[in-house]
Amino acid sequence: MSSIIHGAGAATALSTFNPVDSKKLVSPSRTNLSVRSQRYIVAGSDASKKKKSFGSGLRVGHSQKLIANAAVATKEADTSASTGHELLLFEALQEGLEEEMDRDANVCVMGEDVGHYGGSYKVTKGLADKFGDLRVLDTPICENAFTGMGIGAAMTGLRPVIEGMNMGFLLLAFNQISNNCGMLHYTSGGQFTIPVVIRGPGGVGRQLGAEHSQRLESYFQSIPGIQMVACSTPYNAKGLMKAAIRSENPVILFEHVLLYNLKEKIPDEEYICNLEEAEMVRPGEHITILTYSRMRYHVMQAAKTLVNKGYDPEVIDIRSLKPFDLHTIGNSVKKTHRVLIVEECMRTGGIGASLTAAINENFHDYLDAPVVCLSSQDVPTPYAGTLEEWTVVQPAQIVTAVEQLCQ
Amino acid sequence: NTSKLKQEPLSTHHHPCSCRSSSIFHLAKKSVFSQIGKTKKMTLRLRSSSWKSNLLKILRHNHGFGSASHAARHLRQKPPHEPTLRVSQNPISRFCNTMSEKLSSIGEHEDANTQVMDFPGGKVAFTPEIQFISESSKERVPCYRVLDDNGQLITNSQFVQVSEEVAVKIYSNMVTLQIMDNIFYEAQRQGRLSFYATAIGEEAINIASAAALSPEDVIFPQYREPGVLLWRGFTLQEFANQCFGNKSDYGKGRQMPVHYGSNKLNYFTVSATIATQIPNAVGAAYSLKMDRKDACAVTYFGDGGTSEGDFHAAMNFAAVMEAPVLFICRNNGWAISTPTSDQFRSDGIVVKGRAYGIRSIRVDGNDALAMYSAVHSAREMAIKEHRPILIEALTYRVGHHSTSDDSTRYRSADEIEWWNKARNPLSRFRTWIESNGWWSDEEESDLRSRVKKEMLEALRVAEKTEKPNLKDMFSDVYDVPPSNLREQERLVRQTIKSHPQDYPSDVPL
Numbered sequence: 075m076s077s078i079i080h081g082a083g084a085a086t087a088l089s090t091f092n093p094v095d096s097k098k099l100v101s102p103s104r105t106n107l108s109v110r111s112q113r114y115i116v117a118g119s120d121a122s123k124k125k126k127s128f129g130s131g132l133r134v135g136h137s138q139k140l141i142a143n144a145a146v147a148t149k150e151a152d153t154s155a156s157t158g159h160e161l162l163l164f165e166a167l168q169e170g171l172e173e174e175m176d177r178d179a180n181v182c183v184m185g186e187d188v189g190h191y192g193g194s195y196k197v198t199k200g201l202a203d204k205f206g207d208l209r210v211l212d213t214p215i216c217e218n219a220f221t222g223m224g225i226g227a228a229m230t231g232l233r234p235v236i237e238g239m240n241m242g243f244l245l246l247a248f249n250q251i252s253n254n255c256g257m258l259h260y261t262s263g264g265q266f267t268i269p270v271v272i273r274g275p276g277g278v279g280r281q282l283g284a285e286h287s288q289r290l291e292s293y294f295q296s297i298p299g300i301q302m303v304a305c306s307t308p309y310n311a312k313g314l315m316k317a318a319i320r321s322e323n324p325v326i327l328f329e330h331v332l333l334y335n336l337k338e339k340i341p342d343e344e345y346i347c348n349l350e351e352a353e354m355v356r357p358g359e360h361i362t363i364l365t366y367s368r369m370r371y372h373v374m375q376a377a378k379t380l381v382n383k384g385y386d387p388e389v390i391d392i393r394s395l396k397p398f399d400l401h402t403i404g405n406s407v408k409k410t411h412r413v414l415i416v417e418e419c420m421r422t423g424g425i426g427a428s429l430t431a432a433i434n435e436n437f438h439d440y441l442d443a444p445v446v447c448l449s450s451q452d453v454p455t456p457y458a459g460t461l462e463e464w465t466v467v468q469p470a471q472i473v474t475a476v477e478q479l480c481q
Numbered sequence: 482n483t484s485k486l487k488q489e490p491l492s493t494h495h496h497p498c499s500c501r502s503s504s505i506f507h508l509a510k511k512s513v514f515s516q517i518g519k520t521k522k523m524t525l526r527l528r529s530s531s532w533k534s535n536l537l538k539i540l541r542h543n544h545g546f547g548s549a550s551h552a553a554r555h556l557r558q559k560p561p562h563e564p565t566l567r568v569s570q571n572p573i574s575r576f577c578n579t580m581s582e583k584l585s586s587i588g589e590h591e592d593a594n595t596q597v598m599d600f601p602g603g604k605v606a607f608t609p610e611i612q613f614i615s616e617s618s619k620e621r622v623p624c625y626r627v628l629d630d631n632g633q634l635i636t637n638s639q640f641v642q643v644s645e646e647v648a649v650k651i652y653s654n655m656v657t658l659q660i661m662d663n664i665f666y667e668a669q670r671q672g673r674l675s676f677y678a679t680a681i682g683e684e685a686i687n688i689a690s691a692a693a694l695s696p697e698d699v700i701f702p703q704y705r706e707p708g709v710l711l712w713r714g715f716t717l718q719e720f721a722n723q724c725f726g727n728k729s730d731y732g733k734g735r736q737m738p739v740h741y742g743s744n745k746l747n748y749f750t751v752s753a754t755i756a757t758q759i760p761n762a763v764g765a766a767y768s769l770k771m772d773r774k775d776a777c778a779v780t781y782f783g784d785g786g787t788s789e790g791d792f793h794a795a796m797n798f799a800a801v802m803e804a805p806v807l808f809i810c811r812n813n814g815w816a817i818s819t820p821t822s823d824q825f826r827s828d829g830i831v832v833k834g835r836a837y838g839i840r841s842i843r844v845d846g847n848d849a850l851a852m853y854s855a856v857h858s859a860r861e862m863a864i865k866e867h868r869p870i871l872i873e874a875l876t877y878r879v880g881h882h883s884t885s886d887d888s889t890r891y892r893s894a895d896e897i898e899w900w901n902k903a904r905n906p907l908s909r910f911r912t913w914i915e916s917n918g919w920w921s922d923e924e925e926s927d928l929r930s931r932v933k934k935e936m937l938e939a940l941r942v943a944e945k946t947e948k949p950n951l952k953d954m955f956s957d958v959y960d961v962p963p964s965n966l967r968e969q970e971r972l973v974r975q976t977i978k979s980h981p982q983d984y985p986s987d988v989p990l
Binding site: 224254299 | 699701730731732733735736740742743744749750752753754757758759760761762763764765767768769770771772778790791794795797798801802956957958959960963964965
């Protein structure tokens with residue numbers, strides 16, 4: 075086994091058996107999510123309609139046919155299959171960004187090569203021609219400076235979307251993100267809001283080298299005051315982009331280098347995704363598999379094998395990395411009693427480590443087995459393709475881990 | 482008369498053009514010039530081979546462009562409100578791009594003696610002499626001042642006139658700031674305050690610069706500029722509330738003293754990290770430029786702050802983005818215990834402006850009139866011409882770095898005393914306003930006793946006011962407290978309930 079299986083005793087047979095209390099089994103997560111998204115919309119209804127973002131709360135007033143996304147799996151549950159349009163994930167991000175820029179003149183983009191070059195991953199393609207050089211701003215190479223610029227602009231009423239060409243470069247912007255972005259709303263006593271979106275591709279790609287294969291969500295997760303979300307499909311990419319732009323809090327949107335060319339049909343009508351909600355990818359009974367971003371696809375591939383072997387895994391794309399959607403996760407744990415976390419972060423101090431702690435703390439009584447976490451090793455990502463492959467959790471390992479957990 | 486302020490002329494590129502207009506130029510010429518003619522109402526003298534350079538000059542003059550391709554990109558921008566320039570985008574941008582290509586190919590036609598290197602940004606002449614640019618110029622950049630050491634107006638000095646009302650307000654605010662600083666400092670020494678940092682010696686920079694700005698200009702301070710807030714109307718009570726962290730503090734008691742902030746007065750909350758406010762200011766300037774406001778961003782920092790990477794990157798960005806921002810450096814000689822000789826080896830900060838393509842000036846920071854004039858002119862240039870300006874104000878940090886510092890450990894008490902007496906900004910300005918008949922000893926003592934009384938009252942009230950509620954520990958982290966924070970608050974309250982004797986009595990639940 076290459077990647078490390080978290081949790082002692084994973085190989086031993088599971089002895090304890092908790093009698094299933096039928097009262098404790100809750101209705102499927104989908105209903106609960108829709109109730110919560112209702113609450114989400116209501117939370118914003120008394121928001122101020124001022125143009126300047128000094129007020130708090132979500133401005134929901136403008137959009138006409140706003141569909142709050144509850145839990146929508148990828149293709150199967152798409153009820154508007156006939157009227158949607160197909161596009162790639164980076165196009166979905168671009169569509170979301172463009173719609174928000176059309177809707178609100180304060181939304182602007184800044185980053186390296188985002189203007190006429192269209193962005194290194196083409197997410198901002200065509201925007202500079204449409205909105206002009208000021209709203210889609212090409213910056214010199216200094217991540218701390220343009221992140222700082224975005225924060226200053228946000229404090230004066232703009233809603234910048236700051237692009238890091240690669241998430242790893244945002245390490246240079248850590249000072250601004252932690253000290254100013256995360257803190258100023260608090261230390262100013264709520265006088266200044268910082269509605270920025272910081273986004274960019276991260277994760278292990280195809281032989282991009284150690285510096286360009288980092289998982290920044292590990293490092294940012296402690297910063298108070300910021301929200302973190304990770305998109306994985308064109309549908310949630312567009313929805314999360316729009317929600318992040320509309321949020322009054324600073325949001326870091328993690329994209330993955332290898333997911334930009336995913337194709338999916340998405341609805342024509344406007345929709346946003348809830349920033350704090352997880353996505354139910356595949357309901358099941360035997361085990362809860364928590365994952366996000368690219369690992370979702372490895373998990374789903376493993377799920378196919380598992381189904382053939384007679385297992386019924388419940389796959390949840392946690393999407394919201396900070397804060398965790400413990401409601402959805404908790405309901406799932408209460409149902410299946412076994413948890414496997416599959417992530418791309420390194421074993422030490424990653425999202426999986428925090429999630430393991432949170433689940434153990436909150437749902438210990440519902441667990442039949444220790445929480446198992448599959449992560450990458452604590453090594454810089456090697457350049458050699460074969461080695462790189464072994465630093466990332468592969469479907470075969472997921473299958474093995476499930477089999478061991480479900481013994 | 483500030484219009485005569487000396488300014489180096491923009492360099493123009495003169496090159497004999499041996500390549501006659503090609504057909505594309507003829508085609509574009511007509512439509513391009515008629516368009517420009519309509520909007521700018523200019524008559525263009527079209528001498529055959531130099532009309533290209535004329536067009537470049539026009540573009541540069543009107544829009545401050547450095548190069549034609551740069552011009553092309555800006556001509557493509559769509560302003561959010563109705564545009565004042567109605568220029569047909571595509572023909573000109575295409576024309577300018579073509580022109581820059583043509584211009585860059587001109588050099589190849591020259592003979593060996595007048596060869597130039599065409600390079601992005603303009604022509605570069607060659608020289609057969611091996612010459613290194615010296616690390617320093619023979620003379621230091623001169624410092625602009627209007628009042629001499631004794632507060633007398635220097636003959637033939639150029640400055641912006643101030644009315645009696647404004648001058649008296651400037652002086653009164655300087656006195657108020659001085660008294661406020663002294664009383665807060667003493668309060669900390671007496672144990673009534675936890676911490677304080679004075680701006681003693683830098684009153685002129687604080688007040689005079691604020692006086693030259695408009696209330697819409699957004700301020701990004703470091704932490705030694707409370708005078709700017711004072712000028713804008715922050716009351717002594719409000720200062721005291723922040724220092725005591727009581728429930729009337731706009732910051733809700735979350736920050737240490739002197740970390741003021743007021744969105745009402747466009748003064749952004751002080752963030753303790755050095756120089757991080759500088760890129761923030763550039764972003765704000767960019768925002769103001771996008772909204773076409775008649776305002777600029779202003780940021781302050783010390784000599785030490787200029788060593789931070791953020792300073793350099795922000796200056797560079799501001800120049801490239803053509804952002805209306807004023808960079809005001811308070812060169813007060815010390816960064817805690819580090820003297821400027823250990824901070825940088827350049828001739829102060831003013832020379833760094835040119836390195837980034839930013840217009841700069843060195844000013845006597847203890848001369849209120851000079852500060853006022855410099856900031857006033859800089860602001861005008863920044864807003865009208867969409868450019869950043871760097872102002873280095875030479876001054877001296879008379880006080881300690883903060884109440885956690887004893888500066889006599891690294892500098893002589895004589896040096897401090899000399900600057901406090903011989904170069905005192907208040908006494909110099911006072912001499913000048915008294916010479917105009919605008920101030921008197923009686924008004925001085927009246928003002929001082931009034932301010933002192935007000936300060937002591939403010940201290941008393943602030944000390945007695947209760948602290949913010951415990952819930953403010955958890956609010957404003959996000960717009961709405963998320964479930965994990967609500968849970969954590971619940972846990973804290975639970976702990977307090979079981980150990981009430983350990984909880985401070987003056988923090989309400």
